Amino acid sequence: MVIELGHFCLALVLTISLFQFIVPALGARYNSIGLMRTSYITAYLSFILVFLSFASLTYAYIISDFSVSLVANNSHSLKPLIYKISGVWGNHEGSLLLWVLILTFYSAAVAFFGKRLPIKLISLVLSCQGLIASSFVSFILFTSNPFIRLFFPEIEGEGFNPILQDFGLAIHPPFLYLGYVGLSVTFSFSIAALLIGRVDTIWVKWVRPWTLIAWVFLTIGIALGSWWAYRELGWGGWWFWDPVENASFMPWLAATALLHSSIVAEKRDTLKAWTILLAIIAFSLSLLGTFIVRSGVLISVHAFASDPSRGLYILMLLIFFTGGALALFAKKAASLKSGSLFQPISREGALVINNIIFASSAATVLLGTLYPIFIDAINNSKVSVGPPYFEAVFVPLMVPAILLCAFSPMLSWKRAKLENIIERVIAVFIFSILFTAIFVFIYGGSASAFLGLFLGLWLILGTIYEFFIKVGTKLSFNKFFKRAIQLPRSAYGMSLAHIGVAIFVIGVTVSSAWRIDIEQPILKGETVFINDIELRFLDIIEVNGPNWVAERGKFEVIREGKNNEYLFPERRFYPASQVNTSEPAIMSNVIFDLYVVLGENLQNDETFSLRVYYSPFINWIWFGIMCMALGGILSLTDRKHRLGYSVKINPETIYK
């Protein structure tokens, strides 16, 4: 019964969101406030109903209602509760429902915070959101319905892939969706701006915080996914340039560009058309990601069971929304009045370079990911594009961005004098080179390691230096402290985010350049030496888990001056699904990770195949990314970014 109610709610949402699409748009066209006002109600209503719908599906999973086809296929009564819940979105149909839930949530939030926005603007925004919602709801109802019942209920579910029962894996989709779908808000704002025919300060002041929210979630989601993959998948890697990973990375790159271009749009009233185009592209990349994951056109570790008919439907959606938006852009962008001039060497100039680099990166990742499809069509041959390509191409692109990042905040708007900052640049350069040289001299390293370290140091030192200059040099400690507190939070946010980038770069450089991989058979009692660590294979025992049996190895980690620690890697066998998995044992700290994987039993419990990865500074990678996200959150708490920014005019005033 609950499921039927959920199904009914979703059907209602289809009608309501169609209403939300048509009526406010008509209201905007014919200047009817009443019609436009309906958008608030429909937005709230849509969210409540989708929430109820989602809740009913979750309920079915929790009580393991195997009369529901989806639950029977994807869940199992023995699954721990948390994985039953996360199983709701661990499949195609359920994840689409989550998508729509988050979409309507954002629409409701925009309606709530936008009560004092010019009514025409907000009704067009919500109308666009309504169109997106109705498309996806109809996609769900007609091709991917999670509420279908089985005529004969199953006794037990079939969904028991042990690899999927992991906290990091369970939680990263919601974060990613909060990111992807959040970009729909800026998309709708762009459509509204194009339809109205102008972009003013209100628009930009609204766009920034919503982009920032989406960006923060996307950043966290990608970090979680990468961290999970590293800890669970057993070969010490954390990014594989897999099509699905790229599908989440491209919107992130576009959103980062958007964040920076909207700064220029806000401060200097220029680059508005470009900002709108970026917002359209960012959301389109989200849609493209949805398409890639679910259509089966590309091979991926992550893809849901692919279905070309679903793929065609999503392609239609893509054509409609992206094609429509780009067509609208082509027609109307020229009429947007462009603002002020700037010199190439200026803050605007630096931000433009940032945008060129990030946009080019997104385009490059897109090309690399889709290239096999192109070649197959043109040449009928199969080519594959993997990590070696992306790494070779992505790093040179990012180097100038990082170089610029340290100093752009020091450039003045409109026209900057390089002479003013050249001394600071040189100072930071010298110190960075010096410290890097010392490090590489002690520990040895290749040219690329040197470069990576240099860039990381350059960015940290440059950012800190810039911060001090901003607060004020030559001040007493008290004065400095007072002034520092008065700095807007967005300044702190920016510095923190940029430092996060630097930490990330250092983490990537060190963990790959100084990594040690060992792959060998190991005898019980034998010791492996890695740098100054001794790893001794002590024992192997058999262990029983809730739904698995395993061979668990006991390894001792001996370091001078530190207590001995023990690691227990396992090789598990799940009888229900007849699957063998390896559970790595990881010893983590700030300086390194020791990653131990127990392989096959080579000889009667005496010899096992062993893989050990020593990755220095690898946790700096995720720590750096989290700093970026924190920086974003910090910026959000700045007053000027409050979500409900509005003007003190009569909102009922209808402006042209």
Place this chain on the structure above:
Amino acid sequence: MRKIYLYLPLLFFFILVIFFARQLILDKDPSKLPSVLLDKSFPSVKLNQLDSYKLFNKENLLFIGEPSLVNIWSSWCAPCQIEHEFLMKMSDEHNIKIFGINYKDDKTDAINVLKLNGNPFYAIGRDEDGTQAINLGVYGVPETFIIDASGKIRYKHVGPILEYDMNDIILPILNKIKRE
């Protein structure tokens, strides 16, 4: 002039869509690799004899002077068991000569499969460590090559040959080659 640039994103997007649509409509499985050995001579392979069955090597293909199949199979491979009946059909009813390469298999298990389910193979060889199959570009079992009378590879079928594959793919191709 600026107006034209504004249409560029739309243009690129449509080019993208065309490629996607083609991919979807053709419904290709992106994980299936077509053979790069098409129209090339079947490579030499060094195989071991399986019991007393006639040993397969490259010369057989030329000697028989007619199109044939080379099938890579193992006793531990489930789809191979399923396609076995269709191999038998092709061998018995359609008089097609099928050569077998037993891939990374145990001698006894292989012999048992043939004794139990029948032997569709005109000649068989064993590739014990899988290195010979690498020369053929094999990446999974079962795979089947269609060879023409002059010993050239004309088609590679990845995966088991089931009824549909036999009637709609393999047999038509063989007939086409025969008529040449």
Place this chain on the structure above:
Amino acid sequence: MRLIILIFFYIIFSISLVHSQEALKVNNIEAKELYEELRCLVCQNQSLLDSDAPLALDLKKLVLDKLEEGSSKEEIKEFLVERYGEFILLKPTFTIKNILLWTAPFIFVLFGFFLTFLFLRKKTSQKEETSILSEVEKEKLKKILNRDILE
């Protein structure tokens, strides 16, 4: 002009960066590099290095054997491409076929600079137009000023 020289050096620099990876040449390291460049054909989207599939192990052994025999990395890659096609390479070849793929990043960046250049140039000329008085306006201004002085 300076910008062009900068871009030129940047391109040279990044090309050399790509090739600096070929520095260390110890057998195991060579093997590892090859594993990272070859695709495991059985498992979705993994390199030979990451994969434990039986075919991957066979191919890894083949690579090691050939390295020991003295084949170069290029020869081994060619050997495998002859049998499996270019699909087995994770790093697309530097051929005409893939020229778009390898030059694309630079083209994108250059295109971005080009658009920016156009944008800035157009804006400058706009500003100039509006800040130069037309002849008619100049005459009017003269008349007004003269009138003021006389009165």
